[in-house]
Amino acid sequence: MRFFSILRGQRKGAKMNRLRAFIKKEFYHIIRDWRTLIILIGMPMAQIILFGFAITNEVNEAKIGILDKAKDEESRNIINKIDASSYLDITEYLSTDEEIEKVFKKGNVKEIIVFPADFGRDLWANNQADIQVVSDATDPNTADLIFNYTRAIILNHLNEMNANIESPFQIEINQQMLYNPALKGVYLFVPGLITVILMLISAMMTSISITKEKELGTMEVLLATPMAPVQVVLAKVIPYLLLAFIDAVLVLLLGYFVFDVPIRGSLVLLLFETLVFIVTALSLGVFISTRTSSQQVALMISLMLLMLPTILLSGFIFPIENMPNPLQIISNIVPARWFVIILKGIMLKGLGIAAIWEETLILIGFIVFFIALSVKNYKIRLT
Amino acid sequence: METVVKVKALHKTFGEVKALADINFEVPGGELFGLIGPDGAGKTTLIRILTSLMLAEQGTAEVLGLDAVKDYKQLRKRIGYMPGKFSLYEDLSVEENLELFAAIFGTTIKENYHLIQDIYDQIAPFKKRRAGKLSGGMKQKLALSCAMIHAPEIIFLDEPTTGVDPVSRKEFWQMLDRLKKEGITILVSTPYMDEAGLCDRVALIQNGRMLKIETPEQIEKDYEFPIWSVNTNRKRHIINDIRKFPHCRSAFMFGSEAHYTDLRNLDFPDGLYEHLTELGHEEIDIKTIRPGIEDCFMALMQQKETTHA
Secondary structure (H helix, E strand, O other), rough: OOOHHHHHHHHHHHHHHHHHHHHHHHHHHHHHHHHHHHHHHHHHHHHHHHHOOOOOOOOOEEEEEEEOOOHHHHHHHHHHHHOOOOOEEEEEOOOOOOHHHHHHHHOOEHHHHHHHOOHHHHHHHHOEEEEEEEEEEEHHHHHHHHHHHHHHHHHHHHHHHHHHOOOOOOEEEEEEEEEEOOOHHHHHHHHHHHHHHHHHHHHHHHHHHHHHHHOOOOOHHOOOOOOHHHHHHHHHHHHHHHHHHHHHHHHHHHHHHHHHOOOOHHHHHHHHHHHHHHEEEEEEEEHHHOOOOOOHHHHHHHHHHHHHHHHHHOOOOOOOHHOOHHHHHHHHHHHHHHHHHHHHHHHOOOOOHHHHHHHHHHHHHHHHHHHHHHHOOOOOOOO | EEEEEEEEEEEEEEOOOOEEEEEEEEOOOOOEEEOOOOOOOOOOHHHHHOOOOOOOEEEEEOOOOOOOOOOOHHHHHEEEEEEOOOOOOOEHHEEEEEEEHHHHOOOOOOOOOOHHHHHHHHHHHHHOOOOHHOOOHHHHHHHHHHHEEEEEEEEEEOOOOOOHHHHHHHHHHHHHHHEEEEEOOEEEOOHHHHHHHOEEEEEEEEEEEEEEEHHHHHHOOOOOOOOOEEEEEOOOHHHHHOOOOEEEEEEEEEEEEEEEEOOEEEOOOOOOOHHHHHHOOOOOOEEEEEHHHHHHHHHHHHHHHHOOO
């Protein structure tokens, strides 16, 4: 028995040694290709500084909530007007202030209109009343647009009321921004940028790095050795995992110190979710490499299939609610979409794991799916 | 000696192209076995099937008693393989490449240094140099070192001397000879027929078929026709003009001279001299020569083509 355990120990040692040597080799590749390394480290920084505020949005059927404490004729008139608008869609009716936070955390409702208890009375008694509008400003552009639509509808209603009256009514609209009171685009941009960069480095670089072995013929030599496919892939993935993680931390630091982007939730949770997303992207990269045999093709597929959807369909620039239906459906299979929700939730809303466990599970589902596909497609021989 | 390579009725096609057709051969342990044939003959495909990197459509290949399909995991531990294209990491140094392959096979450079010493000593002065910056000859020496570092029982070398200068080629074959003396079985492919004489036995391959498997000496002995070398002052026209001679069986250029065989069974090709003079050749020199392995190969190729046609 002892003899066998020693033998097994040795075998394990040799395996570890093999993996370690191979990881070392991967680091040599990365470090010696210093131009690429500079791009990988420098690009995120340049992007966060350069990219910007030239983001426009359109709002269609934005979901809003109503907290009508007055429940009188005047408030109901306005609510009817809002409901009739094609821009706004009332999905929630609240009854207390406490519910505002809860509704927002569910994530669908972008704005809540609050009528104070004596809205109608104030209006008739003083010719003046207040309406409070609370916005979810995690996406500042959308929040601003929805607020402007809301104001336009209310003012329009006011004009109709005032048409035949000598002493005009006035309604004061107070907007309150939740989560991102300064409406900073960079707040939204940092989570988006982290997502894009992690996708780029993890998926593209691993897929290129594996196809490079095929293209240069080194894969042929590796195949003729006892190096197991799993080991090759693992050794490829680990350095990029580290590199991607460093990049994520750099962007977070830059966002925190230069642009005052808050991290309201748990930092540990944030880093954990980042790791989950990196592994998702890595498994996607490995999968791409099993289906391609040249670096060029791997690069094109990564760009077309990963970069564009990550930028366009993740909800980081264009709100998913405003997309045409087919695109909304497609966005479900873009892993970045779920990660953007997680990041925004943790960084801007301070949510805990209880609020984002579904998104996390979806990402883990992607990992399992891509790894299973990769294993199925991995070739133990030349084609 | 036991048989270490056993190939039976192997077939392989790529789409429409028949890469290998009914290949049968055996290699006993310790032999230096050469696969000789022109580009596209099927040498690389055969080696890849033997090294478990490719699957044949029909037939079986056994190496070291292991099935190349079923037992590929065991097989890959015990063989050495050097592909035709230089396939080491060009951005790693000579030493780093060797260390990597030692680690992959779970051994160390020190453990098997005696095997590669002769080869590695020649590139050791450049061990800090990146593999991509080595000359062709040194690259091949490094590749051989990497293929040998785990002391394989058999090594497969796919055209190791293609694109290598003549001096390095010669050195490379000397190294193979030393490895053979260590008892390692070597299966090497080459398009250079002059290297055939350095093997224990050679298999001549063309269009996926094995024309002959013999010792180089026997192949030369088996050559049945008298053969002459022909040299004139109009070297560029020799081959075409000889082929116009009605009794010409075959004529091929070898370097600057033509090798000629006659359809008639004669001691001398009567009339060839006059034929060439008529076509304007001068300084005509016709000599009886001993057939080389290349002559035999050319003859076999031609035979095969005519029987196929």
